[in-house]
Amino acid sequence: MELRAREGDFIETDEGLIFDVKGLIHPPERVIAYLRYYPDPNGHRIRDRIRYKKVYSLDSRYEYLKSRYPLYLFHDKISGERLQGIPRKYIKSIFHPEGLMKKVLQRGRNVEQRKMSILLQKTFELAKLIQSQSGINFNKIGITGSFLVDLETDESDIDLIIYGSRNANIVKKALTTLHSSHQIIIHPYSEKNISDLYEARGKISNLQFDEFVKIEQRKKLQGVYKETDYYIRCIKDWNEIQYKYGDVYYKNLGIATIQGKIIDDTESILTPCKYSIETSKVIDGIKITEQIREIVSFRGRFCEQAQKGEEIEARGKVELVRFENEEYLRLYLGTYNEDYFKILNL
Structure with missing residues (x-):
């Protein structure tokens, strides 16, 4: 039976590392998940007589894995980015x-x-x-x-x-x-x-x-x-996922700060959250000729951030999205600490 993991699940590895799963779509050989707890004799959290430390920032998570467990870092061919992910053969337990x-x-x-x-x-x-x-x-x-x-x-x-x-x-x-x-x-x-x-x-x-x-x-x-x-x-629930890993590709075009108007906030309460926008313009960063269609993030702090009809300003990574026979641009928030999303007419 295929192991299924989704946002909100946690995974423990053979070494006792504990990761939180990101998203609902994963490569065949891995589950995309980010380090959250690791065993440490100086940790303040205790489970089964073992002390753990919680790691917070993305940079700290990457640095810890890079120095001690680089096998949990991989180059994702879909996004072209270095991500954290657990090879399925190293999964000890999954928590739902x-x-x-x-x-x-x-x-x-x-x-x-x-x-x-x-x-x-x-x-x-x-x-x-x-x-x-x-x-x-x-x-x-x-x-x-x-x-x-x-x-x-x-x-x-x-x-x-x-x-x-x-x-x-x-x-x-x-x-x-x-x-x-x-x-x-x-x-x-x-x-x-x-x-x-x-x-x-x-x-x-x-x-x-x-x-x-x-x-x-x-x-x-x-x-x-x-x-x-x-x-x-x-x-989203499992039956709402209409595509699989490899159906969509993303290309990083660079960093930009944009302004635009929210025309659909239906998925602003979901993880990942999504906002459809119109009349977007770049005010700083890379120069693009096409309109950015949407703003997307897996970070909870960007959920419920803006509402339909509001003028916004946001800073993030511009990505070219390829899905089936269509291409469009989106702004992805959360890769960098400097990313932000604010309302201009609040």
Whole structure:
């Protein structure tokens, strides 16, 4: 049986390295996934008496693998880029968010709930609240992040995942309602929360603090539930994927800063998120004659970033996309720390 892995899953290798899977489409011989935890005697996270460290920045992940485990770096012929990926023969275990939700759901129905940590109980409570408000099936909700590999701490966030585009839209509407009807327990980030976020990523995003606050506070897939930060990732379900690895090719044309108008934000809540744009123009970087059709990113911070009708400015990598008999340009965000995406008429 073919091993299937998708965004939100985690993979453990024979060496004990733990990676988080990126995307739903992978090469035949590898799974594209990025290092998240590695064994280290000085680590603050413990699982099965082994200490682990969490690695955050993309640069740090690449440097660690380059110096110690270069076999998990490869040249991807589809994108022409160096990516992180696990050869399938080195996969020891794969962890699925929907599988953890199934276990937690079972515990919640009996006395084993007492064995759940307070934070895991809170995660389950939020999942139940969303399911009750939205009406989607529980098997389309998963628990991901550090909980999935038993490496959470008391400071961990709540990380949920929703499967299916239709379910994602239903959940966003449910969260919009909950932010009003249950605002005492679930609400957008406070200015203090956002101040911390701004220190971590906003200052390099070319956004002023007041711009950053406005954008972050109108997002529904992230916020605070009972004083714990939550983030909900939404991905397409397996039956929505209409192509396989090798059907689409990408060519890096260079870096550009563009301006344009959002004409479709339907997939802005998904990972990868996508925004269709029109009247795009390059204001800095490489010179191109064709219009850029869309903005795409796998980074969660660019989800729900802009809405239909808004004028935007973004900096990222311009790619030529070849799919079947068609070619077009897109702007890909997230490869570089300097990439940003802001609203001009907010």
